[in-house]
Amino acid sequence: MTHGSELRVRLRRALDGSCPAVFRELTDPREVARWWGPDGFTIPSVESDLRPGGAYRIAMRPPEGELFYLVGEFLEVEPPERLVYTFRWKDPDPEDRETVVTLSLHDIDAGRSELVLDQGDFASERRRALHEEGWSQGLGKLGELFASQRD
Template sequence: MTRDGELRVRLRRTLDGLCPVVFRELTEPRELARWWGPDGFTVPSVESDLRPGGAYRIAMQPPEGELFHLVGEFIEVAPPERLSYTFRWEEPDPEDRETVVTLSLHDIDTTRSELDLDQGVFATERRRALHEEGWSQGLGKLGELLASRMD
């Protein structure tokens, strides 16, 4: 939660790979499907029209349960430093509302970059916490994937 009371997720991660490499992982459907989502989830398909006003649709398969989709529209596409898009579930929980995700990247040395994530505003703390957990696990998988490519 921010000082003004808005329910937001704010995360920062240091990743192996410079901004162009990380930006590709965040935007190319094949790459995104390798790490997206909480632990145990798979991503059977990613459709993406990567341009301002373009839409995306990500199919997510939990370890148990039925396939579901998240969808949205790209607001800002500024490779390799910034990406912003709307985020909503196709079949939302009653506590859900559309949020905006903003990802900012900057190189911190010759091999690593820093990713700042901001998402909000959520309707309830429960939904904010759910997204924070999902992002934390997904970005953990992204970090492992990028680190394995440095070896």
């Protein structure tokens, strides 16, 4: 998962939804609240000003713990192919630093698309691994949402 001295998360997922449908799931606050975050987490609120320079804030609650926030700014918004934003925890862990997330969508066929995620650079391997686990679980839930719509 690392490339040279970079500490990055790079994931690819095939999803049973068109690029426009997946882009909507990635950006509509009501939809994001349905699949975002690691297993067991709830998302009480998502606020989003979806435009370059616009901010977002996601409230996250772990299964046992206090509410915390993820905040950032949209850098690129190019529906339905690309979304780029900064990612930082409000009141970050000492090992955390702001990273940049790039989400790219590509058609596989008429009803399926591939999501490519890149995030980094992280301050430590431990934080990179934590984000990889969270993204893997969240994208797994997103994939399940699309699969259930197909049934």
